[in-house]
Amino acid sequence: MRASIATRLAVMFAVASLGVFSLVGIGLQRVLHRELVHHQLREVNTRLEYAGMVVARNESLERWQTVRAKLEAITPLDGSVRFWVVGPDTRFEYGDAPSALRERLSTRGATGPFEFELQGHAMRAASRAIAPHGERPTVHVITAVDSTRFNDTLNSFAGALVALCLAGAALVTLLGHRIAKVGLAPVSSLSQEAQSLSPKDLSQRLRLSPLPRELADLVSSFNGALDRLERAYAQLEGFNADVAHELRTPLTNLIGQTQVALAKERTASQLEEVLQSNLEELDRLRAIVNDMLFLARADQGEKALDRVHTSAAEEVSKTVEFFDALLDEAGVSVRVEGDAQASFERSLFRRAASNLLLNAIEHSDRGAEVVVAITRQQAEVRVAVTNPGTPIPEQHLERLFDRFYRVDGARRNSRDNHGLGLSIVKAVAKMHGGAVFAMSTGGRNTVGFTLQDTAASPGATPA
Amino acid sequence: MKILIVEDESKTAEYLHRGLNEQGYTVDVARTGTDGHALALEHDYDVIVLDVMLPEMNGFEVLRAIRARKQTPVVMLTARDRVDDRVHGLREGADDYLVKPFSFLELVARLQAVTRRGRAHESTQLRIGDLEIDLLSRKAYRAGGRLELTAKEFALLALLARREGQILSKTVIAEQVWDMNFDSNTNVVEVAIKRLRAKVDGPHERKLLHTIRGMGYVLEAREDGASP
Numbered sequence A: 001m002r003a004s005i006a007t008r009l010a011v012m013f014a015v016a017s018l019g020v021f022s023l024v025g026i027g028l029q030r031v032l033h034r035e036l037v038h039h040q041l042r043e044v045n046t047r048l049e050y051a052g053m054v055v056a057r058n059e060s061l062e063r064w065q066t067v068r069a070k071l072e073a074i075t076p077l078d079g080s081v082r083f084w085v086v087g088p089d090t091r092f093e094y095g096d097a098p099s100a101l102r103e104r105l106s107t108r109g110a111t112g113p114f115e116f117e118l119q120g121h122a123m124r125a126a127s128r129a130i131a132p133h134g135e136r137p138t139v140h141v142i143t144a145v146d147s148t149r150f151n152d153t154l155n156s157f158a159g160a161l162v163a164l165c166l167a168g169a170a171l172v173t174l175l176g177h178r179i180a181k182v183g184l185a186p187v188s189s190l191s192q193e194a195q196s197l198s199p200k201d202l203s204q205r206l207r208l209s210p211l212p213r214e215l216a217d218l219v220s221s222f223n224g225a226l227d228r229l230e231r232a233y234a235q236l237e238g239f240n241a242d243v244a245h246e247l248r249t250p251l252t253n254l255i256g257q258t259q260v261a262l263a264k265e266r267t268a269s270q271l272e273e274v275l276q277s278n279l280e281e282l283d284r285l286r287a288i289v290n291d292m293l294f295l296a297r298a299d300q301g302e303k304a305l306d307r308v309h310t311s312a313a314e315e316v317s318k319t320v321e322f323f324d325a326l327l328d329e330a331g332v333s334v335r336v337e338g339d340a341q342a343s344f345e346r347s348l349f350r351r352a353a354s355n356l357l358l359n360a361i362e363h364s365d366r367g368a369e370v371v372v373a374i375t376r377q378q379a380e381v382r383v384a385v386t387n388p389g390t391p392i393p394e395q396h397l398e399r400l401f402d403r404f405y406r407v408d409g410a411r412r413n414s415r416d417n418h419g420l421g422l423s424i425v426k427a428v429a430k431m432h433g434g435a436v437f438a439m440s441t442g443g444r445n446t447v448g449f450t451l452q453d454t455a456a457s458p459g460a461t462p463a
Numbered sequence B: 001m002k003i004l005i006v007e008d009e010s011k012t013a014e015y016l017h018r019g020l021n022e023q024g025y026t027v028d029v030a031r032t033g034t035d036g037h038a039l040a041l042e043h044d045y046d047v048i049v050l051d052v053m054l055p056e057m058n059g060f061e062v063l064r065a066i067r068a069r070k071q072t073p074v075v076m077l078t079a080r081d082r083v084d085d086r087v088h089g090l091r092e093g094a095d096d097y098l099v100k101p102f103s104f105l106e107l108v109a110r111l112q113a114v115t116r117r118g119r120a121h122e123s124t125q126l127r128i129g130d131l132e133i134d135l136l137s138r139k140a141y142r143a144g145g146r147l148e149l150t151a152k153e154f155a156l157l158a159l160l161a162r163r164e165g166q167i168l169s170k171t172v173i174a175e176q177v178w179d180m181n182f183d184s185n186t187n188v189v190e191v192a193i194k195r196l197r198a199k200v201d202g203p204h205e206r207k208l209l210h211t212i213r214g215m216g217y218v219l220e221a222r223e224d225g226a227s228p
Helices: A005-055 A065-074 A099-108 A147-183 A185-195 A213-264 A266-299 A312-322 A324-330 A344-361 A421-431 B010-022 B033-042 B059-067 B083-089 B104-116 B151-162 B172-177 B187-200
Strands: A080-088 A116-119 A121-130 A141-147 A306-310 A335-336 A341-343 A369-375 A380-388 A438-439 A446-451 B002-006 B026-030 B048-053 B074-078 B095-101 B125-128 B131-134 B140-143 B210-213 B216-219
Touching: A005 A065, A005 A141, A005 A147, A005 A312, A065 A080, A065 B216, A080 A099, A080 A116, A080 A380, A099 A116, A099 A141, A147 A185, A185 A213, A266 A421, A266 B140, A266 B151, A306 A312, A306 A344, A306 B131, A312 A324, A312 A335, A312 A341, A312 A344, A312 A380, A324 A344, A335 A341, A341 A344, A344 A446, A380 B026, A380 B104, A421 A438, A421 B140, A446 B026, B002 B010, B010 B026, B010 B104, B026 B033, B033 B048, B033 B140, B048 B059, B048 B104, B059 B083, B074 B104, B074 B151, B095 B104, B104 B172, B125 B151, B131 B151, B151 B172, B151 B216, B172 B187, B172 B216, B187 B210
Parallel strands: A335 A369, B002 B026, B002 B048, B048 B074, B074 B095
Antiparallel strands: A080 A141, A116 A121, A121 A141, A306 A341, A369 A380, A380 A446, A438 A446, B125 B131, B131 B140, B210 B216
8 A cells, every 4th residue: 555645744744854954064064163263263373373473582592491381381271272383303392292293394395384183182272483693593483272072063963953853853853744645635625525435326416515636626527527427327227128128128028928929829920920020029039139239349449440441422322322312202202412441341441331321211202302411520531321301419429329319208219229329439439449420400300420540650641 | 062060059050951941952960159169160161151159259259269170151140130240240251141130031042142252154044944044044934935024034034943943022022122111111023923933823724923021032844834
């Protein structure tokens, strides 16, 4: 299971606060260090000034005693400040300069403040050369302060900083977790509410009013999904009822007729009559089952594979030719407009075209003209069948392609037409990556489908 | 003509046996894949009707085993009509493929189509009773009088005449005449037959074009001459 949002936020707070505190801590440490060094150097320089002045004023050997006394006097007992005088003549020296110090002076001269170690203590020092005067040759005066105390201060400061940083980060983490929990409370109440949604009542929705804006969007999308599910479910339930009805009718006829036939002795011709009628019913069942299987396969995403490149108008004309006798009987004529070359599965295309034509013929009066318009927009081929007819109300238009859907509730023509014709058109369109459409304007009803011509890649000029 | 039926469903096997027998075929039935395989190798059949779902050996296995030794035409039967199944069967060497529920008439038509291949060319002049059809000049005469037929009406008549005495289902007619190879759920064929009948049988006492209710149509010169 993935960590909760509150935990994740807390971890992020921890990392962020640790980062920020560390930066601040490092900054403070730097500033303090600089200030302390500055302070030490000022102290060293002040003392060096004084010691240098003492040394410069006394140029003879006997006066050197005064120098020693003065320097001794200003050397604190705890050794926190030390003085040395180093020169070529050991008589004009003070303190017992360690060899490291002498070496440094002889190699690098008296330049700038420097650091060195004396008996385990870190010392910060500065030196100055004093020009020869009288008996005294050039000597170097060196002053050093013990920086151990400063370093101790710095270290304990750093320790305190680290401890404070960690404590601060921990506090921020805890508070962050708490804040996240409080902030996310609407989410958990939402999830509780969602859990209480039951499949028994599909009209239940999540409440929008007490929610913050971010969640309101999510909830309205979720409610939208529920709306669609409810519609699909209702449709499915209706569909099941329709299937049952469509299958039950021929089954009832089959069972009833056969039972009646067998209840008494019948002549061969009477039995033949029953068998013939049964065969018709069975054929109806077979047609429904085949169509349902076809639709199920299309639902499962089966694609038209057997595609050939051919003329849509030619295929429509072949289909119209098939309907010739029927059109003649109904006194309806068909005009095919436009054309498009495309690759599609010929028998599927004809099946769709034949269903659309049949639909148009059924809903046309004598003398009417059905127009099949074929147009092309880039890779999309559009076949629209228009017939003059009574306007179809908007709420029926979008459901025209539903299985077993009929605009007139009474199941007229139920024998020839089990209401799957336009669903099959939709399935064929889907198998060709297309869609279906229906319009009703000015006493003209148009139903049709589009399909994607896979052969025509976008941007390529159609041949 | 000898036919082997390999089918485990007893009702199906039984009605196929009887039906094909009545159509004048000699029929053997095998109830399992292994029996079917043995019979197919032992005898020389003109065509084998092979179910896919079989005990012991499935239809594809039987087909493969037969193909290793013989080239007998095979028509496969299956309840599944996925394209892959169809392709699979045909790739393994089946000559045709029928999806259950199929119409018996369609099976007979397919069996004839499969066994007809390689036979001598059909005659171009057909005569049924006093109906004469010239397939080359595409003209038809009844009792010496020329029939005025449209191109499709002629194609329909020629189809029925070539299969004289054989019942043709609406599906087969739609497929052969209009190249519409799907269930169209329309009465187009009925209407077309009605029009053809008016022209062929209209004024004549003796009817040639008969309707077999629930099955299809047949063109033949019957003794009584009455159409049911």
